[in-house]
């Protein structure tokens with residue numbers, strides 16, 4: 001069995017599985033759902049070890065803009081939690097990190113992988129892979145700031161949020177991780193000159209406690225297949241100095257095990273797979289711990305989870321936000337809701353998705369979910385890849 005909890009600096013997680021930041025998706029309501037599925041009785045009581053906020057603008061946090069504050073919202077159940085910052089100015093990133101510590105984060109992460117123009121045009125995200133000195137100077141400055149606002153053991157206990165996790169005995173800083181891609185260009189990757197192995201070592205030398213590597217180049221964006229060999233090169237390069245967390249294309253529990261086996265990574269971060277399968281962490285940990293993947297949850301439990309997710313969004317962000325989200329999110333949940341008819345053919349849930357898209361209020365969504373549970377709103381072809389980001 002390969003189940004080994006991940007150690008990130010002073011932080012020992014319950015598992016080696018992390019929920020990825022996915023801008024526009026991994027809000028407090030969704031992180032709560034993922035945490036709830038983790039302790040679902042179908043598994044062994046453990047699932048996600050750490051969940052991360054979507055990327056946050058330090059300027060937005062420092063100015064207190066409502067959109068940034070909404071994205072950074074957390075609570076006592078939502079622990080341990082990483083807050084991810086993006087940007088290119090070491091001083092502003094340091095102030096953002098201090099803000100994160102003062103507002104409940106258990107870990108701070110720097111985004112060095114985002115390929116989106118809005119971020120890279122301002123030299124943030126994966127643009128940092130083209131300027132390693134800047135990337136390292138940001139990390140070094142943030143580490144220094146985190147050291148200046150270390151947490152007491154009592155505060156650590158709150159930030160861990162799980163009674164079974166060991167609490168540091170002395171004042172210790174919140175740890176810093178960085179999330180990167182293999183490198184910017186495909187040509188560099190194929191020539192064997194990807195910067196990630198080198199960058200990971202430099203980051204470890206300035207006090208970063210772990211790196212996540214999405215096994216694609218920036219130029220690949222989300223196309224092609226994740227390059228496990230590229231992640232393995234980073235693992236080899238850091239040579240145990242810090243843990244490497246592999247990321248990319250984990251959709252089923254065996255994908256996580258394969259990533260660990262083929263790359264030697266110490267942890268696995270899961271993004272899109274969790275959007276359709278929020279119980280994937282339960283499955284991936286159970287598979288590692290027992291060799292057996294639990295059976296999928298029954299349809300009625302998936303529907304109750306959708307309802308709970310909707311209610312949490314209403315509670316945290318209000319009805320308008322909840323309705324906008326549930327309409328787009330239903331496509332992801334629907335991936336696990338198809339059934340088979342009496343002749344063994346796959347039956348999709350297009351009518352349910354349409355009914356929810358047309359619903360005007362959360363209570364109307366709830367009525368549609370009940371109709372589905374009663375056997376209605378089924379039919380149409382199953383559309384497996386309709387919602388890939």
Ligand SMILES: Cc1cc2nc3c(=O)[nH]c(=O)nc-3n(C[C@H](O)[C@H](O)[C@H](O)COP(=O)(O)O)c2cc1C
Nearest residue numbers: 020021022023054055214248249250270271272389
């Ligand atoms: C819509 C979308 C938004 C994303 N937002 C972020 C983000 O805010 N920060 C980040 O580090 N990565 C972000 N990512 C990348 C994911 O965290 C992850 O690295 C990538 O999706 C590969 O992992 P997966 O195949 O498990 O999804 C995003 C990906 C998608 C599809």
